[in-house]
Amino acid sequence: MAQPILSLRSINKSFGPVHVLRDVNLDVYPGEVTALVGDNGAGKSTLIKCIAGIYTPDSGQYLFDNNEVQVHGPRDATALGIEVVYQDLALCDNLDIVHNMFLGREQKKGMVLDESAMEVMARKTLDGLSVRTVKSIRQTVSSLSGGQRQTVAIARAVLWNNKVVILDEPTAALGVSQTEQVLHLVRRLADSGIGVILISHNLNDVFEVADNIAALYLGQMAAQVRKADVTSNQVIELITTGKSAGVASIGANS
Amino acid sequence: MSTEVEVNVHPLKGAAQDYWSRIKSGDIGALPAVLGLLVLCAVFSVMQDSFLTPGNFANLLTQAAAVIVIAMGLVFVLLLGEIDLSAGYSSGVCGAVLVILVTNHNFKWWIAFPISIVVGIALGLFIGWLVSFLGIPSFVVTLATFLAFQGLLLLLAGEGGTIRMEDPTVLSVENSNMNVSISWIFYLACGALYVLSGLRRVYARRKVGLKTELMQLWVLKTVGLLGVTGIAVYALNLERSNNPQLVSLKGIPYVVPVILFLLVVGTFVLNRTAFGRHLYAVGGNAEAARRSGINVKWVRISAFIICSALSAVAGLIFASRQNSVSPTTGGSSTLLYAVGAAVIGGTSLFGGKGKMRDAILGGLVVAVIDNGMGLLGYAAGIKFIVTGLVLLISASVDAISRKGGGS
Numbered sequence: 001m002a003q004p005i006l007s008l009r010s011i012n013k014s015f016g017p018v019h020v021l022r023d024v025n026l027d028v029y030p031g032e033v034t035a036l037v038g039d040n041g042a043g044k045s046t047l048i049k050c051i052a053g054i055y056t057p058d059s060g061q062y063l064f065d066n067n068e069v070q071v072h073g074p075r076d077a078t079a080l081g082i083e084v085v086y087q088d089l090a091l092c093d094n095l096d097i098v099h100n101m102f103l104g105r106e107q108k109k110g111m112v113l114d115e116s117a118m119e120v121m122a123r124k125t126l127d128g129l130s131v132r133t134v135k136s137i138r139q140t141v142s143s144l145s146g147g148q149r150q151t152v153a154i155a156r157a158v159l160w161n162n163k164v165v166i167l168d169e170p171t172a173a174l175g176v177s178q179t180e181q182v183l184h185l186v187r188r189l190a191d192s193g194i195g196v197i198l199i200s201h202n203l204n205d206v207f208e209v210a211d212n213i214a215a216l217y218l219g220q221m222a223a224q225v226r227k228a229d230v231t232s233n234q235v236i237e238l239i240t241t242g243k244s245a246g247v248a249s250i251g252a253n254s
Numbered sequence: 255m256s257t258e259v260e261v262n263v264h265p266l267k268g269a270a271q272d273y274w275s276r277i278k279s280g281d282i283g284a285l286p287a288v289l290g291l292l293v294l295c296a297v298f299s300v301m302q303d304s305f306l307t308p309g310n311f312a313n314l315l316t317q318a319a320a321v322i323v324i325a326m327g328l329v330f331v332l333l334l335g336e337i338d339l340s341a342g343y344s345s346g347v348c349g350a351v352l353v354i355l356v357t358n359h360n361f362k363w364w365i366a367f368p369i370s371i372v373v374g375i376a377l378g379l380f381i382g383w384l385v386s387f388l389g390i391p392s393f394v395v396t397l398a399t400f401l402a403f404q405g406l407l408l409l410l411a412g413e414g415g416t417i418r419m420e421d422p423t424v425l426s427v428e429n430s431n432m433n434v435s436i437s438w439i440f441y442l443a444c445g446a447l448y449v450l451s452g453l454r455r456v457y458a459r460r461k462v463g464l465k466t467e468l469m470q471l472w473v474l475k476t477v478g479l480l481g482v483t484g485i486a487v488y489a490l491n492l493e494r495s496n497n498p499q500l501v502s503l504k505g506i507p508y509v510v511p512v513i514l515f516l517l518v519v520g521t522f523v524l525n526r527t528a529f530g531r532h533l534y535a536v537g538g539n540a541e542a543a544r545r546s547g548i549n550v551k552w553v554r555i556s557a558f559i560i561c562s563a564l565s566a567v568a569g570l571i572f573a574s575r576q577n578s579v580s581p582t583t584g585g586s587s588t589l590l591y592a593v594g595a596a597v598i599g600g601t602s603l604f605g606g607k608g609k610m611r612d613a614i615l616g617g618l619v620v621a622v623i624d625n626g627m628g629l630l631g632y633a634a635g636i637k638f639i640v641t642g643l644v645l646l647i648s649a650s651v652d653a654i655s656r657k658g659g660g661s
Contacts, residue, residue, distance in 0.1 A: 090545045092538035094606035095531075103535055104546030106528045113526055116462045136465075140281075 003066060005030045005195040006051070006082075006164050011060035013046055020046045021057070024221045026214055028164060028195040033186060034224075035198045035206040038216030039239055044199055047216065048166055051197075052084045053077035065163075083157035084166040089149055093142040097134065098122045100141055101156045125159050126151075129188050133181065147178030154185055158194070165189060166197040171205055183209050203232055217242030269471050282655055286648060287599045287615040291622065298626035305629055309494035311486070312507055316428050318621030319509040320345070320571040321588065325595035325613035326516055327564030330557040332596055333524075333537045335605025336385065336392035339589060340377075343403035344562045346584030348374045349569030350410040353417045353579045356424070363421045371566045377403070378562030382555030392558075400589075408581045416580040419573045427512065428574040431505030434491045440506065441487045444514065445480050452476060509571060513614065516567070520610040533557060537605035587638065591620050594645040602652050619644070 004027040013021040021043050028034050038044050049055045053071040062069055064080050071077050077084075091100050098115070101122045107114045122137055131151055134144070141149060150170050157165045167186065171179040187209050190196045200206050206213060207227065214224040215238035222238040225247055237244035277285065299306040324341050331338045338344075348370040355366035381399055385392045411417060419425060432440060452472065459466045487506060495503035524530035535543040536553045544550050565584075572583050597603060598619050599612025620641060627637045 086545075088541075090539065090542035092535045092542050092606070094538035095534055099531060099535075103531075103543070104548050106531060108528060111527060113528060113531065116459055116464055119464055120462055 002029055002031070004028055004063075005065060007061075007063040007066075008047075008051070009061035009063065011047070011050060011057045011062075013050060013055060013057050020219050021050070022219045024060075024216070024219070025224070026221065027224065028197055029211070030163070030195045031190055031193050032211035033190045033196045033198050033209050035200060035210035035213045035227075036216065037200065037203070037206060037213060037235065037239055041218075042216040042239075043219045044216055045168075048084065048168065048197070048199065051077065051164075051166065052082060081161065081163035082166070083160070083162040083164070085150075085153045085157050085168065085170065087168045087170075087172060089153040091141045091149055091153060094140060096140050097137040097144075097152050100152055101125070101159055103156075105160070121159065122155070125155050128192070129155060129158065129185055131155065131185070145178065146174050147181050150174065150178075150182050151185060154182075154189065158189065158192075162194065164195045164197065166199070168199050169201065170198070171200065171202060179205065203235060206235070207232060215239050223247050265468050266470055266474075269468050282600070282651070284600050284609075284611065284615055286651055287612070287619055290598070290619050290644075291615065294619065294622045294626065298622065298629070302626065302629045305626055307494070308489045308492040309503070310625065310629070311489055312431075312494060312503075314618070314621050314625050316507050316509055316575060317625060318617045319428065319513060320568045320575065320584075321591045321595055321620060322513055322613050322617035323516060323568040323571060324565055324584075324588065324592035325599070325617050326520055326610055327561035327568075328592055328596045329520075329601050329608045329610060329613055330533065330560045331392070332593075332601050332603060333533050333605060333608050334554060334557050335537055335603075336554070336557070337396060337593070337603075338381065338392065338558060338561050339396040340381070340399035340403050341396075341561055341565045341592060342584040342589030343400060343407055344374060344377050344565035344584070345568040345572060345588070346407045346579065346581075347377065347403050347410065347569070348562075348566035349573045349579045349583050350407055350417065352424075352566075352570055353419050353573050354410065356421050357417055357419060363423050367424075367570060370569060371563050374562040374564075374566030374569075375559050377565075378559035379555065381562070382558030385558065386551040386554040404581075404585065407583070407585075411579065411581045416578050418578045419576075424570060424574050425577065426574075427508050428571060431490070431503070431507050432511075433505050437487055437491055437506040440511065441484065445483075448480075449476060509574075512567075512571075516564070517610050517614060524610060529553070529556070534606060537607075539606075587641070590645070591624075591641065592617075594641060594648070595620050597645060597652060598648040602656065603649060604652070604656055616648075 006028040008024060008026040011021050011024040012019070024043070024047060026034075026047070036044055036047070046055065050057050053074045053076050056072055062071055069076075069080065071080070092103065095103070098119050102118050107118050107121070119137065126134070126137065129151075133148055133151065141152060144152065154165070154167065154170070170182050170186065174182060183205060186196060186198060190211070198206070198210060210227050212224060212226050213230065213235060215222040215235060217238065220242065222242045223244070230247060234244045234247055238247065295306070304310060324345055328338060328341055351373050352366050352370040355361040355369060356363055377399070381392070381395055384390050384395045431437075456466045456469070456472070490506050491504055493502065493504050495501055524533065532543065532548045532553050535546070535548060536550050540550055543553075569584065573579050576583065595616035596608065596613050597616065599614070599616030601608030601612045623641055623644060624637055627640060
């Protein structure tokens with residue numbers, strides 16, 4: 001198997017007396033979708049925020065491309081090529097798709113915005129993800145459906161040649177067909193060589209797109225398993241009890 | 255969602271359908287202001303012969319000028335979903351600084367004017383700092399500065415109450431006109447620049463293979479705009495003096511190029527620079543802007559600074575129009591007219607939507623109401639009520655269209 005692009009080793013994080021993450025290991029492989037599952041309060045969000053640099057772990061190793069790195073803020077994570085697409089998407093409704101994709105990172109010619117270059121790059125990125133659902137990339141985000149917004153947010157994360165993209169519940173608010181579209185997009189994202197971390201409550205989604213599944217239970221990594229090696233019931237067991245008979249963990253968790 | 259563009263629809267018809275669907279979804283743009291302007295002008299022309307005369311038209315422009323400039327500044331603040339209630343008195347204070355320097359201290363206008371703008375910037379910095387760093391709602395901050403600036407103006411105007419402005423350059427802004435041939439040359443030069451910049455944009459997009467606006471539509475819009483402004487220039491170039499032998503009065507008032515300059519610069523900043531884009535972003539979704547690495551606090555402060563600096567320009571226009579500055583300069587209905595102008599023009603009170611041209615269109619609507627009803631002999635009370643109602647109507651249009659588009 002390929003080398004993981006991102007590895008966490010024995011990550012611990014406490015907030016005051018609450019020990020939220022205990023010796024958590026996680027491996028994210030390039031070109032694969034790693035689903036991060038767990039019940040409410042299992043520590044999924046905290047783990048993601050540690051990866052994104054919003055929280056600094058109390059102890060543990062953060063390996064990126066096999067090198068140990070120090071991530072002390074969101075900027076450090078961004079510099080490594082890690083991008084998070086949060087659940088609320090953080091799009092500006094009053095701006096068009098191109099503007100949103102380049103928000104805060106506008107391309108300029110001198111002091112003037114280089115609209116043509118941005119539009120060409122945005123188009124290329126969307127085409128690269130085989131996005132065919134948006135009529136014009138010059139329409140405002142307010143006119144888009146939930147699935148299309150998710151698409152724009154994901155495309156924005158891809159635009160900057162990121163190596164790891166973290167998706168926080170991308171299908172939570174979507175209907176059936178839009179969920180399908182977004183899951184296809186997630187798959188294509190991984191197929192293009194990016195390491196994708198997918199947080200989801202929906203095991204159907206997880207089993208549809210994930211290559212491996214990491215289950216958190218009360219702040220501990222219950223297991224990180226290949227999807228092919230487990231059944232849905234075993235994953236539910238991992239989520240609810242933290243263990244399941246006959247589950248073979250991969251990577252550092254084995 | 256996956257829409258195939260129908261090939262058999264005539265392109266112009268397709269564009270019209272697009273426009274109609276945009277209007278239905280709440281993106282109404284300048285439509286209400288333009289329609290309102292046409293209806294108001296038609297009604298006043300029928301009811302009062304002296305309304306549709308070159309003299310009154312020129313008068314209307316100079317009446318509207320100061321309110322338009324303040325409204326232009328307010329657009330920046332309204333874009334963020336904030337408000338500056340003290341913009342009127344900022345212009346009074348800055349105008350007073352200008353007049354005191356020129357009249358009492360014999361400064362040249364071109365030294366005094368930049369100083370008054372610096373004063374405006376300082377006022378804006380103060381307001382912006384309170385809003386941005388202390389987090390006081392701008393409504394409260396500027397309500398306080400509204401009163402404080404009024405007091406400042408009273409102190410500056412002093413015992414006499416009125417300070418005369420005698421500098422000929424400042425006075426000429428509102429009281430003199432370009433001569434007829436210069437007016438036409440000015441019109442042609444602006445028109446040529448407008449057409450050239452439009453063509454350049456189309457060419458630049460074509461070069462990299464991007465879709466461009468429909469050429470027929472662009473030609474139609476450009477011809478329409480140049481036609482209307484051409485008629486306006488023609489009307490301004492007619493003799494409008496009651497006694498042409500004694501004193502001739504024709505040409506474009508000097509305040510028009512001043513406003514045009516502010517329009518071009520302001521539009522450039524809003525549409526073509528990263529700063530302008532960040533203004534829209536903060537107004538649309540401040541949290542998204544912050545996460546994208548935009549310095550939201552700095553964007554807020556600079557919007558207030560721009561607003562107050564433009565108020566200082568309006569202060570000069572007031573000083574020019576009234577030949578003086580008094581404790582009521584920039585007071586009474588000025589601020590509400592300016593907010594009204596921006597909102598009537600299509601700028602949203604909820605932030606994230608607005609253009610420089612809104613200030614001009616809305617400012618003209620407000621001035622036409624004021625001017626037309628004045629000519630018809632209505633009392634000031636009625637004028638205020640009608641203007642207030644128009645503001646309420648446009649705010650309702652704003653709120654309703656926001657609901658329609660926010661799905």
